[in-house]
Amino acid sequence: MHTDARDLEPGSLIEGDLCIVGAGAAGISMALEWIGAGRRVLLLEGGGFDYDPHMQDLYRGDNIGLPYYPIQSARLHFFGGTTGHWAGFCSTMDPLDFAVRDWVPHSGWPIARTELDPYYKRALSVVQIGPDEWTAEAWQRRDPSLVPFPLDRNVAWTKMWQFSAPARFGVLYRKPIVDAPDVHLYTHANVVEIISNENASAVQELRVRTLEGKEHRVRAKRFVLACCTIQNARLLLASNGQASAGLGNANDLVGRYFMEHLEMPSGNLVTLGRTPPSVQMYDWGWGRTKARGEIALSQEVQRRRRILNATVSLSPAALSDPPQSTFQQINPQLIEMFHTGKLSDDVLKTPPPSAVPRTFQLMTRQEQAPNPASRVTLSTERDALGMPRTRLDWRLTELDRSSFAAFYEELGCEFGRAGVGRLQMRDWVMQPPNAGWPPSLSGGWHHMGTTRMSPDPKQGVVDVNCRVHGIANLYVAGAAVFPTAGCVNPTFSLVALTLRLSDYLKHSSA
Amino acid sequence: MVARRQFLRYLGATALGVAATGCKLGSEYDVRSLAQPEVLATLGVAEVRNIGQRYRTLNPSEASVNAIREAILGSRPLAARLGLINPPVAALVRGDFEHGRTVALDGWILSVTEARQCALLASLTT
Numbered sequence: 267m268h269t270d271a272r273d274l275e276p277g278s279l280i281e282g283d284l285c286i287v288g289a290g291a292a293g294i295s296m297a298l299e300w301i302g303a304g305r306r307v308l309l310l311e312g313g314g315f316d317y318d319p320h321m322q323d324l325y326r327g328d329n330i331g332l333p334y335y336p337i338q339s340a341r342l343h344f345f346g347g348t349t350g351h352w353a354g355f356c357s358t359m360d361p362l363d364f365a366v367r368d369w370v371p372h373s374g375w376p377i378a379r380t381e382l383d384p385y386y387k388r389a390l391s392v393v394q395i396g397p398d399e400w401t402a403e404a405w406q407r408r409d410p411s412l413v414p415f416p417l418d419r420n421v422a423w424t425k426m427w428q429f430s431a432p433a434r435f436g437v438l439y440r441k442p443i444v445d446a447p448d449v450h451l452y453t454h455a456n457v458v459e460i461i462s463n464e465n466a467s468a469v470q471e472l473r474v475r476t477l478e479g480k481e482h483r484v485r486a487k488r489f490v491l492a493c494c495t496i497q498n499a500r501l502l503l504a505s506n507g508q509a510s511a512g513l514g515n516a517n518d519l520v521g522r523y524f525m526e527h528l529e530m531p532s533g534n535l536v537t538l539g540r541t542p543p544s545v546q547m548y549d550w551g552w553g554r555t556k557a558r559g560e561i562a563l564s565q566e567v568q569r570r571r572r573i574l575n576a577t578v579s580l581s582p583a584a585l586s587d588p589p590q591s592t593f594q595q596i597n598p599q600l601i602e603m604f605h606t607g608k609l610s611d612d613v614l615k616t617p618p619p620s621a622v623p624r625t626f627q628l629m630t631r632q633e634q635a636p637n638p639a640s641r642v643t644l645s646t647e648r649d650a651l652g653m654p655r656t657r658l659d660w661r662l663t664e665l666d667r668s669s670f671a672a673f674y675e676e677l678g679c680e681f682g683r684a685g686v687g688r689l690q691m692r693d694w695v696m697q698p699p700n701a702g703w704p705p706s707l708s709g710g711w712h713h714m715g716t717t718r719m720s721p722d723p724k725q726g727v728v729d730v731n732c733r734v735h736g737i738a739n740l741y742v743a744g745a746a747v748f749p750t751a752g753c754v755n756p757t758f759s760l761v762a763l764t765l766r767l768s769d770y771l772k773h774s775s776a
Numbered sequence: 777m778v779a780r781r782q783f784l785r786y787l788g789a790t791a792l793g794v795a796a797t798g799c800k801l802g803s804e805y806d807v808r809s810l811a812q813p814e815v816l817a818t819l820g821v822a823e824v825r826n827i828g829q830r831y832r833t834l835n836p837s838e839a840s841v842n843a844i845r846e847a848i849l850g851s852r853p854l855a856a857r858l859g860l861i862n863p864p865v866a867a868l869v870r871g872d873f874e875h876g877r878t879v880a881l882d883g884w885i886l887s888v889t890e891a892r893q894c895a896l897l898a899s900l901t902t
Contacts, residue, residue, distance in 0.1 A: 536818040538814050679876065682869075683873035688885065689885050690884045692883065
């Protein structure tokens with residue numbers, strides 16, 4: 267069922283068993299799980315079914331830290347959420363991503379990777395990829411032209427990615443959600459405050475507003491915040507009627523540990539030999555590639571070098587091509603895609619290169635070390651709904667920077683040993699410690715970590731079941747709960763984690 | 777910048793004068809061959825020369841053609857130095873990578889042997 271909240275009588279009371287705030291990858295994944303479950307599920311979406319600049323403006327905020335994208339551009343505020351501009355990159359996080367690493371402060375998930383494995387399997391159909399094959403060898407068996415580099419697995423390996431079509435959740439799942447008799451979608455229903463009981467131990471209701479000024483109340487037995495990493499934190503911080511620092515923020519953790527992926531061109535590769543190694547395994551074309559490999563370092567090397575996790579992808583390029591920051595150098599076609607989710611036909615029709623390239627730009631995708639000083643807070647400015655706007659203070663550490671050099675040193679030696687070719691590090695990678703970040707600093711449009719998971723309320727906002735510490739009926743879904751970022755795009759993992767939360771909610775009493 | 781054809785002419789002339797001891801080692805150990813590291817085909821003379829110059833700056837004891845060549849010969853495995861085996865230069869390069877004998881020059885991560893090959897090229901064209 268669907269209702270436009272603008273059509274409701276002012277002051278309407280909406281009631282259900284489970285209320286999901288936000289209809290993006292997490293919120294829709296969860297709602298799909300509850301179709302036919304015999305419960306009345308409310309799915310609240312602030313936007314409508316299409317992009318609307320007035321709605322998008324609600325996500326505008328200040329950036330007071332390192333250079334970053336305009337934060338209203340890095341997520342989308344309509345049904346389907348940020349999957350509307352998702353490029354479809356899917357891979358699984360590594361076992362080491364979940365471990366406590368003594369060289370990575372604040373690392374360690376309270377669950378192991380094996381706990382997510384069954385949910386990764388289930389998430390395949392949600393994001394429309396598959397089969398459940400994640401080794402280079404398995405993909406080589408399917409397509410013998412995909413030949414991984416002959417790397418020593420003790421040093422480096424080929425990590426596989428699969429690419430969703432990509433799955434635009436707003437298009438794919440609109441009909442199933444709207445047609446479901448027990449899932450009630452409300453569009454233009456912006457949650458502006460979470461109202462708790464007097465001692466802030468349980469949520470009583472949500473205050474919802476439309477841009478036209480109507481206000482409604484939403485009551486449910488349990489509530490799930492699934493409105494993206496930044497907005498989840500913003501909503502908790504702004505809900506300060508009963509708890510002056512914001513809900514779930516008794517230990518000043520809400521909004522901290524904001525993380526991104528550092529996606530930066532950091533080196534070059536030239537392949538050598540009369541018959542250079544095949545690079546088809548590592549090639550990617552928008553809309554063409556079903557699976558491809560990227561190169562990662564082994565857990566043993568990461569431990570020995572005390573560095574963060576990362577992968578590199580290969581892009582054919584001249585060695586002299588200068589690296590550019592995506593913060594400043596965003597292709598106009600990409601901007602269009604980030605707003606509308608549609609990429610121009612010119613890009614889609616670009617043919618694959620006819621000759622086998624021998625020089626490549628190496629694009630790193632590295633996790634960011636959890637950093638309490640990297641945080642989301644509230645601005646003094648308010649949006650059209652009267653909510654305080656977001657203030658983002660993105661900060662990085664020396665470990666984030668030094669990991670690049672160690673990664674490339676190890677990779678360069680292994681490429682040489684394996685006969686793949688020779689690697690060149692970019693100048694900034696070789697700079698001495700504390701040299702700062704280059705103008706080509708770039709992120710992956712990935713937001714994670716503002717309500718991190720920990721069994722200890724002094725270390726995290728949500729517990730192992732994604733319930734907000736101290737609040738009986740409030741949960742968080744999405745990448746906001748990631749304690750560490752891993753080095754893969756977050757969508758596939760956040761969907762898996764959401765399915766796990768959904769199971770927990772089904773099997774625990776309200 | 778030295779054009780590739782001009783460089784090869786120069787290299788040929790120089791090699792005749794300095795590489796007499798290379799004969800018994802196999803032709804790939806003569807100066808002409810040693811001064812053509814595998815990366816030359818992809819990176820070109822100018823870039824390889826820059827890399828070689830950088831190596832020479834960092835290793836002043838290997839400033840002359842003879843010193844560089846001797847350094848390459850001297851780094852071979854003992855059996856090769858005793859004349860029992862005659863590994864190709866490519867095997868020396870691979871062995872460098874396997875044993876961590878690498879050097880970063882202008883950001884390039886190279887085997888020490890091939891860095892010396894670059895230095896040899898730079899020496900012959902300076």
